Amino acid sequence: MILTVTPNTALDITYHVPSLRPHASHRVREVVERPGGKGLNVARVLAALGHRVTVTGLVGGSTGRSLREQLAGTENLTDALFPVSGATRRTIAVVDAATGDTTQLNEPGPLVAPAEWSDFVASYERLLPSCSAVALCGSLPPGVPVGAYAQLVRAARGAGVPVLLDTSGEPLRRAIAARPDLIKPNAEELAELTGSHEPAEAIRDARRRGAHAVIASLGADGMHAVTPEGHWRAAPPERVRGNPTGAGDSAVAGLLSGLVEGLDWPERLVRAVALSAATVLAPVAGEFDPEAYEELRAKVVAGPVAPDPE
Amino acid sequence: MILTVTPNTALDITYHVPSLRPHASHRVREVVERPGGKGLNVARVLAALGHRVTVTGLVGGSTGRSLREQLAGTENLTDALFPVSGATRRTIAVVDAATGDTTQLNEPGPLVAPAEWSDFVASYERLLPSCSAVALCGSLPPGVPVGAYAQLVRAARGAGVPVLLDTSGEPLRRAIAARPDLIKPNAEELAELTGSHEPAEAIRDARRRGAHAVIASLGADGMHAVTPEGHWRAAPPERVRGNPTGAGDSAVAGLLSGLVEGLDWPERLVRAVALSAATVLAPVAGEFDPEAYEELRAKVVAGPVAPDPE
Numbered sequence: 120m121i122l123t124v125t126p127n128t129a130l131d132i133t134y135h136v137p138s139l140r141p142h143a144s145h146r147v148r149e150v151v152e153r154p155g156g157k158g159l160n161v162a163r164v165l166a167a168l169g170h171r172v173t174v175t176g177l178v179g180g181s182t183g184r185s186l187r188e189q190l191a192g193t194e195n196l197t198d199a200l201f202p203v204s205g206a207t208r209r210t211i212a213v214v215d216a217a218t219g220d221t222t223q224l225n226e227p228g229p230l231v232a233p234a235e236w237s238d239f240v241a242s243y244e245r246l247l248p249s250c251s252a253v254a255l256c257g258s259l260p261p262g263v264p265v266g267a268y269a270q271l272v273r274a275a276r277g278a279g280v281p282v283l284l285d286t287s288g289e290p291l292r293r294a295i296a297a298r299p300d301l302i303k304p305n306a307e308e309l310a311e312l313t314g315s316h317e318p319a320e321a322i323r324d325a326r327r328r329g330a331h332a333v334i335a336s337l338g339a340d341g342m343h344a345v346t347p348e349g350h351w352r353a354a355p356p357e358r359v360r361g362n363p364t365g366a367g368d369s370a371v372a373g374l375l376s377g378l379v380e381g382l383d384w385p386e387r388l389v390r391a392v393a394l395s396a397a398t399v400l401a402p403v404a405g406e407f408d409p410e411a412y413e414e415l416r417a418k419v420v421a422g423p424v425a426p427d428p429e
Numbered sequence: 430m431i432l433t434v435t436p437n438t439a440l441d442i443t444y445h446v447p448s449l450r451p452h453a454s455h456r457v458r459e460v461v462e463r464p465g466g467k468g469l470n471v472a473r474v475l476a477a478l479g480h481r482v483t484v485t486g487l488v489g490g491s492t493g494r495s496l497r498e499q500l501a502g503t504e505n506l507t508d509a510l511f512p513v514s515g516a517t518r519r520t521i522a523v524v525d526a527a528t529g530d531t532t533q534l535n536e537p538g539p540l541v542a543p544a545e546w547s548d549f550v551a552s553y554e555r556l557l558p559s560c561s562a563v564a565l566c567g568s569l570p571p572g573v574p575v576g577a578y579a580q581l582v583r584a585a586r587g588a589g590v591p592v593l594l595d596t597s598g599e600p601l602r603r604a605i606a607a608r609p610d611l612i613k614p615n616a617e618e619l620a621e622l623t624g625s626h627e628p629a630e631a632i633r634d635a636r637r638r639g640a641h642a643v644i645a646s647l648g649a650d651g652m653h654a655v656t657p658e659g660h661w662r663a664a665p666p667e668r669v670r671g672n673p674t675g676a677g678d679s680a681v682a683g684l685l686s687g688l689v690e691g692l693d694w695p696e697r698l699v700r701a702v703a704l705s706a707a708t709v710l711a712p713v714a715g716e717f718d719p720e721a722y723e724e725l726r727a728k729v730v731a732g733p734v735a736p737d738p739e
Contacts, residue, residue, distance in 0.1 A: 132519075134534055139451045141525075144533035181498070185491040209442075211521060213534065215451075223454040224444055224523065 120197070121165055121375055122246055122253040122280075124271060125158030125176035127228040127260040128200065130186050133212045133404065139222050148216070153405075154186045155210060157256035157285060160365050160405055164372035164394065166195035167407070170379070173197040173250075175243060177260060179229050180206020199246060201239045205229020208260070212364075212404070219362075228260030236263050240270060247278040251379045254283045254371055255299075259290050268294035276300075281378060284330075285371050287311065298329045301378075303371055305336045318343060334391070336370055341392050343424070344384055353388040353421035355396040365405030369398040385421035392419045430507070431475055431685055432556055432563040432590075434581060435468030435486035437538045437570040438510065440496050443522045443714065449532050458526070463715070464496045465520060467566035467595060470675050470715055474682035474704065476505035477717070480689070483507040483560075485553060487570060489539050490516020509556060511549045515539020518570070522674075522714070529672070538570030546573050550580060557588040561689045564593045564681055565609075569600050578604035586610075591688060594640075595681050597621065608639045611688075613681055615646045628653060644701070646680055651702050653734070654694055663698040663731035665706040675715030679708040695731035702729045 135149040154163075158176055165172040178186060178200040186207055190198055208226035215221075247253070253275050255268050264270075268290045275282035276298065284291070284299040287308045295302065295312070302325065310316045313324040322333045322345045332346035341354025373394040377387030396419075397412035398405070445459040464473075468486055475482040488496060488510040496517055500508055518536035525531075557563070563585050565578050574580075578600045585592035586608065594601070594609040597618045605612065605622070612635065620626045623634040632643045632655045642656035651664025683704040687697030706729075707722035708715065 134536075136534070139532075141449050141451065141532050142530040145535065147534055147536045150536050181491045181495040184494075188491075211534075220452040222449075222451050224446070224457055224521075225455065226444075226457045226460050 120171040120173050120250060121162075121379060122173050122175065122250040123158035123162045123165070124243065124253065124255045125156035125174065125257055126263055126267065127156055127208065127258045128159060128176050128178050128183070128186060129155040129208050129210045129225075129228075130182040131155030131210050131212070131405075133214060135214050135216055137216050139213050139215055152185070152189070154190045155405075157368050157371075158254060159190070160368035161254055161256055161371045161375070162196055163193065163405075164369050164398075164407060165376055166193055167409075168372065168376050169195065170376055171195050171197075173199050173246065175199045175201060175246060177201055177203045177229065177231060177235070177239060178207050179203040182209055183207035199242075201242050203229055203231055203235045203239075205231065205260075221364075228258070229262075231260050231262035233262070236267070240274070243271060244274050244278070247275060247280050250278075250280045252281045252283065252375050254285065254375055255294070256285045256368070256371070258286065265289050266293045269297040272297035272299045283371060283375060283378075285367070292328075295325065295329045298331065301332045301334060301374065302330045303334045303336060303367070303374065305367065306338070309335055334370075334374060334388070336367060336395070341419075342370065342388055344388055346384055348384055350424040350426050351385050351388055351421050352424050353385070353392045353419055355392055355415060356418040359396045359399045361399040361401070362404045363399050366395040366398045368405070369394040369407050385423075388421040389416060389419045392421075430481040430483050430560060431472075431689060432483050432485065432560040433468035433472040433475070434553065434563065434565045435466035435484065435567055436573055436577065437466055437518065437568045438469060438486050438488050438493070438496060439465040439518050439520045439535075439538075440492045441465030441520050441522070441715075443524060445524050445526055447526050449523050449525055462495070462499070464500045465715075467678050467681075468564060469500070470678035471564055471566055471681045471685070472506055473503065474679050474708075474717060475686055476503055477719075478682065478686050479505065480686055481505050481507075483509050483556065485509045485511060485556060487511055487513045487539065487541060487545070487549060488517050489513040492519055493517035509552075511552050513539055513541055513545045513549075515541065515570075531672075531674075538568070539572075541570050541572035543572070546577070550584070553581060554584050554588070557585060557590050560588075560590045562591045562593065562685050564595065564685055565604070566595045566678070566681070568596065575599050576603045579607040582607035582609045593681060593685060593688075595677070602638075605635065605639045608641065611642045611644060611684065612640045613644045613646060613677070613684065615677065616648070619645055644680075644684060644698070646677055646705070651729075652680065652698055652705075654698055656694055658694055660734040661695050661698055661731050662734050663695070663702045663729055665702055665725060666728040669706045669709045671709040671711070672714045673709050676705040676708045678715070679704040679717050695733075698731040699726060699729045702731075
C-alpha cells in the first residue's frame, strides 16, 4: 500500500455566504465539512484511482473524532492516524456566493508534546515495511521539531521505501538534506528554498541540496520534472478555469500512483497534470472530475527538455 | 433552581487575526472556544452570581459533545441539554488584533425533526415543576416550528413558573401572544415587533400584544421597564467602552436573579444595568468583571418614569 503522512491534519469547513463584509455579522447559508490536510487529500485521490492507501499523522480532540468518523466510509483507505492530546485544527474557507472568491482562516493546530512525536515516529516506522511508497505532506503543528520531515525521510530511505516530500519553508529546507526521492514544490516554494525566482536555476539548486528528482508545479504552465533519468515538461492543452484548491495534492497522487505502477517519467507527469487540471474543473473543491481526467489524460503531452547547462 | 432554555445552542469560537482581508488566507494566532447560545450565557452569569441553574435546549454532533465537555466543570450549573441527531452549530467571531473589530459568521444550526422537538418539549415540561423561573433564549434552529416559544411560554405559565422571553422576529411575535411575564427586547427588536421606532409607543404596543412586563434595553441609555407595578428607567453612571458581546445576556441574568430573590423592580433594573455594563468592561467577551459589577451596582440609579398617556 501507499502511505501518506499528514502531521497537521485538519477538519476543512467551507461556509457559503452571500458576501463577506469585514466587521459585519453573517448568516452562513451552507456548511460543508470534510477531512483535510494535504496527505488526506492525496490519499482520497489515490483511493479514488483504485489504490490501497493508508493515512497516518496526528489527530486529536472532538475535531479529530469528527475527521475520523467522516473518513471511515472511504473505500480503499485505511485509517492509521495517531492520537494526540491536543485537538486537530479547523480550517474555514468562506466562499462569497456572488464572486466565488474564498477567504481562508487556518487554525495553527494542536501543541504536540515531545513524547507524542517520538511515539508517532515509532508507529510510522512500524508501517514502513509494508509500504510501496510514502508521501510526507503539509505543515507541522506547534511543538513538532522543525527537523521532523528530515527524520521521516531518513527512516523511509533506511527502509528502502521511495519518499515524496511536499512541504515548504524551514521543514522543507531541513528535510531536503536527508535526500528525499522526490519533491513537488511550486514556484513560490522553490524561490523561498533557493532564493532564486528563475525556475530552472532554482530546480538545479534544489537538486544540489539533496532532492533526487524535483517536479516543479508551475500553475497554468504545467509541471517541470528534473530527474536523474532526464528532464521533461507537461502542460494542460488549454488553460483550465475553476477552483485550484487541492490541485497540488491531486498532482502528488498522480506522481505517486505512477511511481508504484512503474510508469516512466513522461507518463507520470501526464497523469499528474491531468489529475491536477481535473481537480480545478471539479464542482467540489479538492475533488477531481473523473470524466475530465480521462479526457485530459489523452490530451496532455509530456515532452523532453534539454538539460540546462550546469 | 432557575432554568434557561437554548433551542439553538452553539459552540462559540473566537479567532484572533492581525487583520481580516477578504479573499486572502489568514493564519489564526489564537483560538478560544466556549459553550454558547444566549441561554447558556445567561446560565453562566447566574451560576457566577451563586444561583443554582439548569440548562436545557438541543445539542448534537461532535460540536455538541465539545460543548457539553466544556460545560461540565461549571459550578452551580446542571446540564439537562436534550440530544438531537443533527450537530450543534458553530459561531465564528474573527477579531482584528489592531482595531478589536469583530466579523461574525453564524452557522444556521441542526435540522430538528418534529419527533425530536416534541420529545424535547416533554422533557422541558418534566423540568418545570422544580423551577423558580425560566428564561427562553435566542434563535430557533431549522425544523423547529415558529410557534415553539409560544408553546414553551404556555407550558411555563400552566405550571405557574415565571417566564422571561428573549428572542426576536416571528418567534417573538407568536410567543408574546402566549403572555410571557417578561420580555427584554432591544430597540431594534421592539421596532421589528411593533413597527414603531419610538420606544415608549413600541413598549405600549408590546404590552398590548400580551407581555406583562417589557424591559427594553436601550444600549448606552440603559434600560426602561414598563410593568404592571410601575415604570422605571436605569442607566450606567457614564458611557462604558468595550465589547458589548453578551451584555444583553448578562442583563437577562440580572433580571432573573432579582426576580427569584424577590427584589423590587428598581433593584432588579440596577442589577441588570450593572451586570450588563460590567460585561462590556470585561476583557473576555461574554464574561463580566466582578469588581466592576460591585462598583457599578453602587452607582447605577433607577428612577420612576411617569406613565405615558394611553
